[in-house]
Amino acid sequence: MATVTFDTLKLVEKLKTAGFAPEQAEAVVRAIADAQDELATKAYLDAALAPLKTDLAILKWMMGILLAGVISLVMKSFF
Numbered sequence: 001m002a003t004v005t006f007d008t009l010k011l012v013e014k015l016k017t018a019g020f021a022p023e024q025a026e027a028v029v030r031a032i033a034d035a036q037d038e039l040a041t042k043a044y045l046d047a048a049l050a051p052l053k054t055d056l057a058i059l060k061w062m063m064g065i066l067l068a069g070v071i072s073l074v075m076k077s078f079f
Contacts, residue, residue, distance in 0.1 A: 008033060 008029045015025035
């Protein structure tokens with residue numbers, strides 16, 4: 001999975017100026033960075049879903065052909 005990057009030092013400095021202790025600020029930033037490692041990016045999802053979209057398109061065509069065959073058999077039995 002691709003990672004989302006951000007400026008950790010800048011965030012630590014912002015947290016320190018907001019009143020966080022240096023240890024707290026660093027712990028919060030580490031927790032955010034660890035949580036973001038589990039996130040999926042749009043590009044990753046697009047790449048992962050591309051084969052599924054192709055399979056669905058093929059399935060639509062197969063179902064259409066099958067439905068046309070069934071309709072033709074039903075029509076043949078009545079006419």
